[in-house]
Amino acid sequence: MPTRTHEEFTLRTADDPDVARAMRALVARTWPRYLAAAGPADPMTQGAYFLDTLCARWPALQFVLEDEHGEAVVSCNWAPMAHSGNTATLPAEGWDWAIAHASRCQDAGLAPTHGCALAITIAPEHQGRGLAYVALKHMRQLASDMGLRALYAPVRPNHKERFPTLPIGKYIEMRRPDGLLQDPWMRVHERLGAHIVGACERSMCLGGRPDEWADWCDADLSTSGPHVLPRMLSPLEVDLDADWAVYVEPNVWMVHPL
Numbered sequence: 001m002p003t004r005t006h007e008e009f010t011l012r013t014a015d016d017p018d019v020a021r022a023m024r025a026l027v028a029r030t031w032p033r034y035l036a037a038a039g040p041a042d043p044m045t046q047g048a049y050f051l052d053t054l055c056a057r058w059p060a061l062q063f064v065l066e067d068e069h070g071e072a073v074v075s076c077n078w079a080p081m082a083h084s085g086n087t088a089t090l091p092a093e094g095w096d097w098a099i100a101h102a103s104r105c106q107d108a109g110l111a112p113t114h115g116c117a118l119a120i121t122i123a124p125e126h127q128g129r130g131l132a133y134v135a136l137k138h139m140r141q142l143a144s145d146m147g148l149r150a151l152y153a154p155v156r157p158n159h160k161e162r163f164p165t166l167p168i169g170k171y172i173e174m175r176r177p178d179g180l181l182q183d184p185w186m187r188v189h190e191r192l193g194a195h196i197v198g199a200c201e202r203s204m205c206l207g208g209r210p211d212e213w214a215d216w217c218d219a220d221l222s223t224s225g226p227h228v229l230p231r232m233l234s235p236l237e238v239d240l241d242a243d244w245a246v247y248v249e250p251n252v253w254m255v256h257p258l
């Protein structure tokens with residue numbers, strides 16, 4: 001049964017196939033095209049694949065918030081996993097690792113001890129209205145209700161795209177004069193009680209042919225080397241001789257104690 005979560009919104013989970021479809025459609029129209037289109041290093045993880053994996057394995061944990069017209073305006077995606085709790089072991093392969101590790105834990109029948117936030121997607125027309133807080137609070141609450149010890153998050157710092165060549169380690173230290181984190185999405189996590197563990201430099205690795213990337217990004221990729229492109233957190237590395245281009249997205253590990 002849908003649960004009221006906010007005076008304007010209704011929570012529904014992806015064990016209903018209609019909800020899973022709405023979730024896919026929302027992610028597809030909100031994320032940069034290349035994120036959903038580029039080929040994954042591991043077919044369990046990126047783009048459309050990651051939603052397939054999460055909805056198949058943990059459908060009751062994947063949820064949307066619907067508005068009064070029954071439109072999904074927020075998609076929240078996460079996974080439970082077994083972990084020692086030693087955050088120093090959270091790897092540089094953040095997002096890719098999290099989905100693969102959670103899947104291995106489930107396959108091995110290990111009882112989850114932690115949750116890992118993977119994506120919170122707000123419909124473009126609803127962004128900037130405080131919904132990131134509503135969504136993340138609900139994810140934390142679900143993880144807490146399951147008795148999990150902490151919620152990990154390989155956070156995609158959304159304004160890193162404004163500093164694509166700045167090393168991630170420097171970017172995540174940037175704070176405003178009032179002391180709060182410069183990055184809006186990291187700031188949401190910190191305001192809700194999360195702390196930074198460190199950069200995960202190779203959180204998401206995506207590959208494809210240069211002509212495919214040129215189409216996904218509407219870019220001229222006629223030279224080899226790094227290309228700074230819109231909505232990317234780091235440059236795309238193009239190798240025309242190999243007919244291949246790779247995007248390695250840096251994220252930041254943050255931890256919400258529960």
Ligand SMILES: CC(C)(COP(=O)(O)OP(=O)(O)OC[C@H]1O[C@@H](n2cnc3c(N)ncnc32)[C@H](O)[C@@H]1OP(=O)(O)O)[C@@H](O)C(=O)NCCC(=O)NCCS
Binds near residue numbers: 031119126131133188
């Ligand atoms: C990143 C995202 C989740 C933020 O959600 P949101 O509902 O727009 O954000 P909120 O309105 O809750 O605001 C969160 C913070 O960001 C700030 N913010 C929101 N939009 C902003 C903008 N365009 N420019 C600068 N800051 C902005 C808000 O001021 C707020 O910070 P504050 O509370 O310190 O003032 C949303 O933009 C989104 O879905 N983006 C696409 C998918 C994505 O990148 N997801 C994150 C990785 S999984």
